[in-house]
Every structure is written in C-alpha cells, then in structure tokens.
Amino acid sequence: MATKILLEHVGVEGIRAIDTYLAHGGYRSVGKALKEMSSDQLVEEVKTAGLRGRGGAGFPTGMKWSFLDKKSENPRYLVCNADESEPGTFKDRYLMERIPHLLIEGMITASYALGANTSYIYVRGEMMPVIRLLEKAIAEAYAKGYLGKNILGSGYNLDLYVQPGGGAYICGEETALLESLEGKRGNPRNKPPFPAVSGLYGCPTVINNVETIASVPWIVNNGGAAYASIGIGKSTGTKLISACGNIRQPGVYEIELGLPVEEFLYSDVYCGGIAEGRELKAVVPGGSSVPILPKELILKTAAGEPRLMSYESLAEGGFVSGSMLGSGGFIVFDDRACIVRNLWNFTRFYHHESCGQCSPCREGTGWMAKVLHRIEHGHGKMSDIDLLVDVAKHIEGKTICPLGDAAAWPVGSAIRHFRDEFEAHVKNPDSCLAKHLHGAYAHAASIM
Amino acid sequence: MEFSQEIKREFDQIVARYPQGRQKSGLLPILHRVQEEYGWLSTEAMNAVAGYLQLNPIEVYEVASFYTMFHLRPVGKYVLEVCRTGPCCLVGAETLLQYLQRKLNIGIGETTPDGLFTLKTVECLASCGTGPVLQIGPEYLYHEQLTEQKLDQLIDSLRSKS
Numbered sequence: 001m002a003t004k005i006l007l008e009h010v011g012v013e014g015i016r017a018i019d020t021y022l023a024h025g026g027y028r029s030v031g032k033a034l035k036e037m038s039s040d041q042l043v044e045e046v047k048t049a050g051l052r053g054r055g056g057a058g059f060p061t062g063m064k065w066s067f068l069d070k071k072s073e074n075p076r077y078l079v080c081n082a083d084e085s086e087p088g089t090f091k092d093r094y095l096m097e098r099i100p101h102l103l104i105e106g107m108i109t110a111s112y113a114l115g116a117n118t119s120y121i122y123v124r125g126e127m128m129p130v131i132r133l134l135e136k137a138i139a140e141a142y143a144k145g146y147l148g149k150n151i152l153g154s155g156y157n158l159d160l161y162v163q164p165g166g167g168a169y170i171c172g173e174e175t176a177l178l179e180s181l182e183g184k185r186g187n188p189r190n191k192p193p194f195p196a197v198s199g200l201y202g203c204p205t206v207i208n209n210v211e212t213i214a215s216v217p218w219i220v221n222n223g224g225a226a227y228a229s230i231g232i233g234k235s236t237g238t239k240l241i242s243a244c245g246n247i248r249q250p251g252v253y254e255i256e257l258g259l260p261v262e263e264f265l266y267s268d269v270y271c272g273g274i275a276e277g278r279e280l281k282a283v284v285p286g287g288s289s290v291p292i293l294p295k296e297l298i299l300k301t302a303a304g305e306p307r308l309m310s311y312e313s314l315a316e317g318g319f320v321s322g323s324m325l326g327s328g329g330f331i332v333f334d335d336r337a338c339i340v341r342n343l344w345n346f347t348r349f350y351h352h353e354s355c356g357q358c359s360p361c362r363e364g365t366g367w368m369a370k371v372l373h374r375i376e377h378g379h380g381k382m383s384d385i386d387l388l389v390d391v392a393k394h395i396e397g398k399t400i401c402p403l404g405d406a407a408a409w410p411v412g413s414a415i416r417h418f419r420d421e422f423e424a425h426v427k428n429p430d431s432c433l434a435k436h437l438h439g440a441y442a443h444a445a446s447i448m
Numbered sequence: 449m450e451f452s453q454e455i456k457r458e459f460d461q462i463v464a465r466y467p468q469g470r471q472k473s474g475l476l477p478i479l480h481r482v483q484e485e486y487g488w489l490s491t492e493a494m495n496a497v498a499g500y501l502q503l504n505p506i507e508v509y510e511v512a513s514f515y516t517m518f519h520l521r522p523v524g525k526y527v528l529e530v531c532r533t534g535p536c537c538l539v540g541a542e543t544l545l546q547y548l549q550r551k552l553n554i555g556i557g558e559t560t561p562d563g564l565f566t567l568k569t570v571e572c573l574a575s576c577g578t579g580p581v582l583q584i585g586p587e588y589l590y591h592e593q594l595t596e597q598k599l600d601q602l603i604d605s606l607r608s609k610s
Contacts, residue, residue, distance in 0.1 A: 090574040128588035166515025183472035185514040250577035440542040
C-alpha cells in the first residue's frame, strides 16, 4: 500500500474536531518545530525533502522559503493559496473539508519557519462551507494554545485568519491573490519585485498552496530525507491527484510520485478504468491549463517508455508529445467526448476569467473562444484551425501572468493531436459528437 | 443607508484581522456579509461600505463588479449557480442546464416571475469528481452528482419552504 502523508487520517470519524485530531498525533510537528528546531533548520529540512509547490508550478518550496527577505525590518507574511479554481482540480477543497486541522498545523509550523507572526489562508469565496470549517478549526487551535501569544510556551506568537475570495480564477495567481487580499481587483502584478521581497502590503511574503503546506508537518515529524526517499528522482513525496471525467471511480487519490499512469487509470485502487465500458480517448493530466494528450501518448512516451505520474515523466517530450503534472487535476475523456467542444469550453472559461490587463490575453482569449464556437457549431472554415494556432502563439509568453499561457497551451495541443477532429467539424458539422448539446445555451444572451 | 450596530460590530471584527491602516483588506468579507443581509449590493449599500472603510466609492464599485459572486442587481430568493466548466460538462452538466431552463421556464441570468429563482452559471467549483454540481447562496452549500430527479426534488423542497 502506498505511503499516506496527507490522507492517512481522513477516514477517521470526527477528525475535524481538534481532540480527535490530537488523539491521532495531530499538532506534534508544532511542538517539535517550536521547541527543538530553529527556523533555518526547518527551511533546510524542507529543502532536503525536495518538496515542490503543489499548486501547479512545481517550484521547490524550500528554495522559495529561502528567498524570503529576512533582513527587511518589515513584518513577514505567510499566505496560503486556497483559491483552488483550476478546472479538474478538487484536491485542496477535499483536504480542507476532510481534515482542516492538517492545514492549520502546517500553517503554524511553516509560519514559524518563515518568522511570520500573522498569516492568512485565502479561500475561494464559493467555498463558504470550507471557510466556516476552517474558522471553527482555528478557534479550536487558539483555545488549545496552538495559536495566539507564546505558543506552547515557546515565546513565538502567531495569528491566523481566513480570507474569502469573491469568485475569480485569476486570484489563484499569487500576486493577484495578494491584490485581492488587499481589497482590490485581482490584477496580477508585474514581477520583479517578487513577493519574497515585496508581497502583502509591500512586505516580504511567501505564498504556498494548501497541499504544499499540509505536507510540512510530516516532513518535520519524519525528516526531509524520509520524504525524499518516497517518489522518483526530483519528484519526491506523495501527490494528491483529483481524477474526474469519464472514469469509473472519480475522486481524490494520494499517490507516490512515479506511479505508472496506466496503473493509476486502470487499477481498481484508483480510477478503475473508463466508465460504462467505453474506450479511453484522451487525458488532460494536470488541470485544464496543461496540454491534452491522446491515449497513445498518455500511457507511453513518444519513445515508448511507460508514462509515470511525475513532474518529469509527464513533461517528457515537451509540448510536442508531453504535458505537465500541473495541479494534479486528471481529466479523462472517453470515445464519446468531443475535443472541439471541450476546447471551446476551456477557452471560453479563460476568456471569462481574464482580468483584462494585457491585450493579448483579454482580446486573444475572446477571439479564440468565438472561432471555436463557430467551428463547434458547424460554421467554421478550414483556415480557422491555423488561425487558432496563430492567435494562441501571440498570447503565449506575452502577458504579465501565466493565464495567457494557460489559455494558449490547451489550444495548441488539442489541434496538434486532434487536427482530424477539427477538420471533420468543418467538412461535416454533423460529425460532432456533442451535436445534441448545440442548443444548450440558446436562451443565454451573454454566453458565446 | 445605515448598517445596524450588530453588523457594524461584525465589520469591526473583520477589520481587526489586518494591520492598522489596511482596513481595505476587509472589503471582500464585508461585501459578502452585506450581500448575505440584503440579497444583493445596491449602490447605497456599496456607498455605505465605502463610508465605513474610509474608501472612495469607486474603490468599492470596481471590486464588487470584478468578482462574480457579487450581485449588482436584485436576484431571486434562491440563486441556482450551475457549474458549466469542462469536467462537469463531461458528466452531463449541459443537459441538466437545458432541463433546468425548461423546468423554470427562464434563461440563464433570468429570474422566475414569482421572484423565487434566479438561474446562473458558475465556473469550476472544485467538485469535478462529484459533478454535475450547483450551489445556492448565501450558505453556498453544494448539491452534487445532480440528476433530473434530484433537481426536481431540490426545486420542490425550495418552493415548499417559501
């Protein structure tokens, strides 16, 4: 059985309550860190662990922590990014809902490592039920002396607050999140300066994903080397994968990085294979932003090696024949799914969520959505297909934040791997597998 | 308009989470609280929030209009927000949206004549493994793995509650 670092206790009845959580070894890392370790030791331990940011970018967490400007006389902040909104991703919501104290424990330990005395958990506004759970858990942690002044007699003080968002995918981008936390529109900031130097209120700030922070207690308790011994190569530890789409067993699974994709997809321990006896067509393995891969390239690399669930293996072949682990949002398409309709849906999503600061993204996403709408609905021209590729190329890398890239990659990859299906839509609109859905938004004036 | 002393005390608690002079950080939580109280954000309500936080009214409008959760005009008693992003569509969200439009006899963005229901779409709610999904404010509880039958039951129970 695979090691469980994050989900070991999620099935325990009453684990949301602090007493039950404590009875299962909860908050042990706080005592160990605050009483036995210096903040520098903690940063080193996380570096040794090789833990990488679990929000999607996969940047080494220990390195991110070591960039924090500790010479500054300003206060330092830790902000947890719980704005989970990447289509196909539902692991952070799962974790916070099932075992809220794990995130609180991680926030305390990580805040101590960074020398922060005030920390925030920025949660999507739509997740109001999760916000209420976290607030209750925080109140319990204060009552037991894990938060507030002089935690466990260590002299260390920490206040922790939950901040709701207001419904905006862009606030998952860390500088947009900071803007939002400051009470503004979620417009990403130009970098540099990076948040480690000038973040929240212009002060040194670290922003980490929920799953990243929740991995810290285990690393503190068991050591960075033990964490690094799990996984494969530079993909150390475990990762939550949220699997959805046309599979028999959608859900959140904790895997050891390096698990073969084929095993994850077909084993009854995980996805259980394709639903309703259908055939696999394609997979978007890391949230809607990463390239889609057809059946033959998701199970094996172009070189014929088995594809593994790791940062490196999923990226093998670059964007020609590979994809990315991303957020771990694993979206599976069966042979009835229309690739054009799905791409239109994703592109429309990015257009809706573009903050509008950068012209290539603001205009380009809308343009691509319109062109895809007409191809999907039987009004496309053959030249539209290369037009989409061209527009995508003119968005990629030309915007302040990665939303532009996130909108461009799905377009390039869908056309690269499924050009036949786009051409078929143009030549014979009746061939669309989702034809029965073409009237779905007939009454909605504002929707393309 | 004036907020009640009780709500103002809640606002005070919210603002206390941030450093001195950074009360603007309280804008989103305060707007959520105001919408919970009044159902939507009127210009008068936003002006009152600006007054409380010592902001220019435009600083409140530009934020309220940026984030999709805030209603800038009156809505039905129950706002049904149906996820319409890719993963939910793979498991039937669009068919259910069509069903809901027929059942309520309104389009997306519209409110039933009795003022009970507004139908909206929402982007990915992080419930992709349990889709199709909709949520209803101000509690924002999720209704997951929806079917036509479950929608019938949900609409009936909301109708009988009011």
